[in-house]
Amino acid sequence: MRILLTGIPSYLQRTVAGVSGADVRHRPYFDEVRTKKDLIDQVRKIANTGNYLIGEGAAHSLRGNDVTYVPFWHLANSRDSGDVYEHLNREFDICVFASANLLRPGYSADLEAEVFDKLKMPVVVMGIRIQRREGLKEKLPAGTLKFLEVLKKKESFFLTRGYFTAEFLKEQGMKFVKPTGCPSLFFAPSEMKRSLASLANPDLAAAQKIAFGGYLGSVADTIVDAHALLKPDSVASYVIQDEVVAYNLALPGDDDVMVYDRASGRITGQTEYKHSEKWQRKHELLVFFDTNQWRSWISSRDLCFGRRFHGCIIGMQAGVPALMIAVDDRMREMLEFIGFPYMEAAIWNRETDRRAYLANFLSKIDSQAVIDRYSACETNFRSALAHVGL
Incomplete structure (x- = not known):
């Protein structure tokens, strides 16, 4: 199984030097962080250092497979390039998209909708979650609704961080939805x-x-x-x-x-x-x-x-x-x-x-009792991955 991992990255995002097609080049060092500009730039690269744990957990859960992390910004910047997507669709069997608070009124997933429409492979959305419950159905932006529609039409799997998000996605017509928790938990x-x-x-x-x-x-x-x-x-x-x-x-x-x-x-x-x-x-x-x-x-x-x-x-x-x-x-x-x-x-x-x-x-x-519950959740997470073939 050749896996294209994208979305929220691990801290190794800091070593990405460039991407061409499906090939990602990494530097053998991290950028220097000493000055005010250095520090703010590095925080902005990930937006929230807690996200490092999400990306790391998602990547770690796929160990044992043939995995390549392709930065989402490369997929977004290349969406008008048929050659890039032809290369990606040829090189990979499945896409795993590490996600977080994507379902929220203040964010429109237009880029995600375009990217996944061009990826001709099954998609696993790992760790997706609703940010605010109140009035979500009425307030979701058009881009996010399009993103859900794109995934509804292809073979897609949603591993959510909790029950409420899972129920919402089922109501939207998603076929495979399983609450598994945040990948960082495991x-x-x-x-x-x-x-x-x-x-x-x-x-x-x-x-x-x-x-x-x-x-x-x-x-x-x-x-x-x-x-x-x-x-x-x-x-x-x-x-x-x-x-x-x-x-x-x-x-x-x-x-x-x-x-x-x-x-x-x-x-x-x-x-x-x-x-x-x-x-x-x-x-x-x-x-x-x-x-x-x-x-x-x-x-x-x-x-x-x-x-x-x-x-x-x-x-x-x-x-x-x-x-x-x-x-x-x-x-x-x-x-x-x-x-x-x-x-x-x-x-x-x-x-x-x-x-x-x-x-x-x-x-x-x-x-x-708490440990027993955690162990059951870990088994559930591993079982969901196995069901998808990961």
């Missing part, structure tokens, strides 16, 4: 189970080496969390994902000012963002462009805690206990599908003694 199953086994420990509420994640630059929630859980002499470690391009976390100064230490992953330059004056703890901001470095750093933490799904998943991939605070329908759909313990933001935010509440919450987790 990248390191042994470590994920170790993480889950260690979460039911009320002593974690007193942990001081915590990896925080959230929406710094938009709301002060994570700052409040850090104050509630950390002692005054502790250092709050916060991992940035897309805040520098999406949530107004600014790096003042000229483009060539040095702001990043690549060895530690720490932002060393000055930062400006809403609510920064509320900090009452020493804190460090980190950002990673290599998932292996991210996992290596996070393995030194005692707990991952926060409002970002993949910011906690990568901790679990390193065997570190992680607890998420659900802030929207996207997180709830994924968490309810996989069965991971989580807290609702509205409830957590109201608590006056958060450390005590967290300890009580952790003490009630049934680790074995």
